[in-house]
Amino acid sequence: MSDASRVLLGLGGCVDYEIELTAVVLEELITSYGIRSAELTKPPAVVGSERDLVVSILGYVARGGGGEHFVASAPALSTFAGRFSPRTTLGGTSVRAGLLLDRLGIASTLHLVTVNDDFRRLLPTGGDWFTSGTEDTFYPHLIVQFSQGLHVAAGDIAITSPFPNRLIYVNDPANDTMLLDDELGPRLAKAEVFLISGFNAMRDAALLDERLRVLRTHMEQLPPSAVTYFEDAAYHEPAFSARVRAALLDRIDVYGLNEDELQSYLGRTVDLLDPADVAAAVTELFTLIPAPAVVLHTKYWAAVFGARAGDYAEAVDAGIVTAATRYVHGDAMTVEDVEATRRRPRRPAAFADALEQQFDGPARVVGGFVLDVDNPTTVGLGDTFVGGFLSAIAGAHR
Known part of the structure; x- marks a missing residue:
């Protein structure tokens, strides 16, 4: 196991209650709450009750989309989770990336804002962590997973999910305030890789700016040679994403989304799957995010664009391989599973x-794998991609 101080992952983390949606429970809730199909096209702006939560979830299932939302009612999360058989895991991009790195034999250090007995039980023993919290806190996130082909029919609602995906619903004061520990700077002074994630959960503009x-x-203590990776997410206050970019973009080497x-x-x-459309979208994206390297990871492929694209092609491939392995094997994935995934057939090149030729600038595009899985894992795929990407960067810095 390598030196944990080399890789610092931040900035938050959480306990997750993972559930798998079933048609039976959703149909019962549609009937009991009198939910109508017209509501699915305009979900509630604020999720303030279990009914709002169900309407929000159904809208995503109908289009096979993924997302993340703040929930004003914490009891709604626990009530809904209790209708299924929730599995307790650890979440947050930094934490899941750290768990993946640990499996690959790379130790890391986590900056946390909340710690409790579940954290102490489930965090890897090979790494290190520190926290800005002064006492144990427990604000579980609801992680909703659904499969492709999930069919829900009740009242005037009849929907079938075109894709598998995951949803995140949150009421978490610790990640909402994102207190930074005083040790962060001194620890960054020893870091070779730094992951920034988690600001998407904040909802107070003045506190975010601070x-x-x-x-x-x-970050002034980071060595000049360190690589800083920023992973984007669905902001609970969408306008805040621009504030974060304005404050940090000049300090970011790789921007992922x-x-x-x-x-x-x-x-x-x-x-x-249309190279011209993707190239136009990425060109437009660069007007918002002119980072040296922009990493875009999707269900079909992943790519890196920008002046430094050539430096990170192998890291993109490592991210695709590890995310695909999690899709097939879930939390049980092993190093042997990762190697087996590398031998699976890829999507056509x-x-x-075509995308590399279409894009006006440096681009490296890596195809995904052909995966036919009855019960895929859709939770934590992006986080695992980040962990795989960082494993290649950390390896290059040894």
Whole structure:
């Protein structure tokens, strides 16, 4: 196991209650709450009750989409989770990336904002962690997974999910305030890789600006050779994403996001299998995110664009391989499973070649795998991609 101080992962983390949706429970709730199909096209702006939560979930199932939302009612989360058989895991991009790195034999250090007995039980023993929290806190996130082909029919609602996906619903004061520990700067002074994630959960503009100011101060201690990776997410207050970019973009080496975030920024659907449409979307994206390297990871492929694209092609491939392995094997994935995934057939190379030719600038596109899985894992795929990507960067810095 390598030195944990080399890789610092932040900034938050959480306990997750993972559930798998079933048609039976959803149909019962549709009937009992009197939910109508027209409501699914305009979900509630604020999730303040279990009924609102069900309407929100059904809208995503209908289009096979993924997302993340703040929930005003914490009891609604626990009530809904209790209707299934929730599995307790650890979540947050930094934590799941750290769990993956641990499986690959790379130790890391986690900056946390909340700790409890579940954390102490489930965190890997080979790494290190520190926390800004002064006492144990417990704010579980609801992670909703659904399969492709999930069919729900009740009242005037009849929907079938076209894709498998996952949803995240949150009421978490610790990640909402994102207090940074005073040790962060001194620990960054020893880091070779730094992951920034988690600001998407904040909902107070003034507090967000203050946290970003403090983070920049801590980052002054990073060695010049360190690689800083920023992973985007669905912001509970969408306008805040621009504040975060404005504060940090000049300190970010690699900016990562998925197709949901891409389409949200552009305000339109992007055909992920049309090279011309993707090239136009990425060109437009660069007006918002002119980072040295922008990593876009999707269900079909992943790519890196920008002046430094050539430096990170192998890291993109490592991310695709590890995410695909999790899709097939879930939390049980092993190093042997990762190696087996590498031998699976890939999607045809024609798309990757065409996109690299279409894009006006450096681009490296890596095709995904052909995966036919009865019960795939859709939770934590993006986080695992990040962990795989960072494993290649950490390996290069040894």
